[in-house]
Amino acid sequence: MEAQNNPGAPAYQRIASTYRGKIASGELRPGDQLPTESAIADQFGVARQTVRTGLSLLVTEGLIVARRPRGHFVREREHMLYRPQERSRPRPATPEVDRFSQQISAEGRVPSQRIEVSLVQATPDLAERLRVETGATIVARRRVRSINGEPTNINDSHFPLDIVKDSEIMSPAYVPRGTDQVLADLGHRQDRAIDEIFVRMPTPEEIHRLGLGLGTPVAVHYDTGYTADGTPVRCTVNVLPGDRHKIVFERSWHDD
Amino acid sequence: MEAQNNPGAPAYQRIASTYRGKIASGELRPGDQLPTESAIADQFGVARQTVRTGLSLLVTEGLIVARRPRGHFVREREHMLYRPQERSRPRPATPEVDRFSQQISAEGRVPSQRIEVSLVQATPDLAERLRVETGATIVARRRVRSINGEPTNINDSHFPLDIVKDSEIMSPAYVPRGTDQVLADLGHRQDRAIDEIFVRMPTPEEIHRLGLGLGTPVAVHYDTGYTADGTPVRCTVNVLPGDRHKIVFERSWHDD
Known part of the structure; x- marks a missing residue:
């Protein structure tokens, strides 16, 4: 062959x-x-x-x-460790994860981010996950995260307008206590999340925002957060260039 | 732009x-x-x-x-649901996962697989995860899974030779009780696993084995299983064409 x-x-x-x-x-x-x-x-x-x-x-x-x-x-594949579980499980990594990982933040590199907040019309993918009509107005809180000034990944969170419209989520500033805590304080504490990972070639907009080279596909990670009664209150879309990330989950045979 | x-x-x-x-x-x-x-x-x-x-x-x-x-x-993106957690958490999916998914097996399609077992030299990626020397002899149990006769994904499990050499894992036949149970019966019950997902363009061998078209990147999922004392006993490499799969995890804020 x-x-x-x-x-x-x-x-x-x-x-x-x-x-x-x-x-x-x-x-x-x-x-x-x-x-x-x-x-x-x-x-x-x-x-x-x-x-x-x-x-x-x-x-x-x-x-x-x-x-x-x-x-x-x-090609140097210096993969940044990306751990979706950190959002809901802020405990130390197990020794195996430490062994596998090259934690960029621990290497003295400088992370930074740029945040934009806007009202947008829900595309079909977001409408399905937030259970609103396609075209309904939702809040988009968009970030490009950089390391040492180089754009590294896209992290766009979306919220139903009615639950966040009077909150600091509408302000394009860093929220020290985190948007998950803001949602909880508004009475929408997240209880569980679904992570969905798709793999595809980047769009021209993503190539531009992330400065991608040839032969660089992306992982698109939808992270949808639900309250205890099963209502979706957040859908975060992360776009992770394949040459810069590895996505890591830990599993135990004892969970649940 | x-x-x-x-x-x-x-x-x-x-x-x-x-x-x-x-x-x-x-x-x-x-x-x-x-x-x-x-x-x-x-x-x-x-x-x-x-x-x-x-x-x-x-x-x-x-x-x-x-x-x-x-x-x-x-392009029709008919994504097969791929759930790494099913290996360690064989419980029913939550309603959200059901809503998101189009379970191919539930749609009357016919899954099939072809298994080959061989002794191979550990490549650097496998050697690191199984903690053996690069070039050491390990057991590779390779599968191509198909749906309705169309190759769908690659699923290659690797084991240290010394722990599986006298077991039915060496036979290129379907093991009804599952290779995880075989490992457990041999005294190597898995206690936890690390999932690592990389995104890249396919190799020519993968294009050939999976019949991939242009513009189709793959997710490469390393699933490494550990015993309770932290010894790796299995490293499964899944190659998932981006146009046919979505990878789904569920998370609860209550896990652990």
Whole structure:
């Protein structure tokens, strides 16, 4: 199946397959530089354009990045840990999570965010989750979170207008006690949530807001919060570029 | 930012932006056919090649599919519900999950699977999670799950060789009581698990095994199971095409 094992495959496919294999096996590590185009051309006995075609496949697959004029490098996947459970379960991570994670906030990096609040019409996806009519007016509290000034993810929370209209959720400022506490103080304490994760290519708006490169799909995480009587009071849409995040949940066989 | 609102943008971008907007707003629904290339060309006053360039952007973004010779259609996102928590929490879904889900198994579709068992060398990602040396021999129990004969997702479980070598996990047959119960019977009952979800473009092998189309990223779900003393005994790698799955978790503010 792999062109590497198929000498009849076109040369550009054999080149792509060779370096794909070296990355998969760990022979080439994140950040490593690939040989120059002319070195690869000599090795395979082909023209440089053939090498470029082969490497462009790996760029589209998100495995390598082109940094002209220096050359091609194995993509560095420095994944920020993203833990939906932290919203409802603010306890310390277990040792396994610590072992897996590279907590960016613990690495001396500087997080920041920009908040905008607006009244918007509910799109079908939000209308379904907040149980309002499509086109109904809802409150959108939109954030782009950055690390060291680089946009990292999108975090847009949506609320039914009637329950938040006179609250500080309407102000585009950071709310120290958290919007979940504001909802609770308004009599809408969340009791449970549903996390839904979809995977797709980014929209042009997301590419623009997040500065995404080629071959970078996104996870879209809908986090819908319900009160004890099952009424949805919040729907947060997080857009997480695949090259910057891993989403982590912990599960115990004893929960509930 | 959107070319639709920018009359100076090239025509192919304005065409892409127009139909992107119609899909986002719900004016065009999944399965709907777009106007013909010549109808769009007439409307925008451009050549058909310009229309094709604009629509090809939306194909790459995974928003529409080309079904020649019939035309272009809004992609149908019939998402199979994928619930990692079912492994450790076999209780009925809450009403919200039922409302969200379109349970394929409940729709009279026919699931099937193909299992292969082999001894493989641990790649760095598996070695880290199973705490063995990279290159150490481990057991891989690989499955492709299909619905109505169409490959749907990849589900590859990996085990340290020493704990499963004399068990039925080594046989490429369905294990009615489940591999988790086999591990428990061998004295390795799992107590908790870590779910890690990454998002990336598929490898050529995944494209081949799953029959993926253009603009289809995958979620890669590592599910690592630990015994009560914190020893990893299983690492399952699930590859979930983004156009066929949504990953769902439920959370309660009362867990633990």
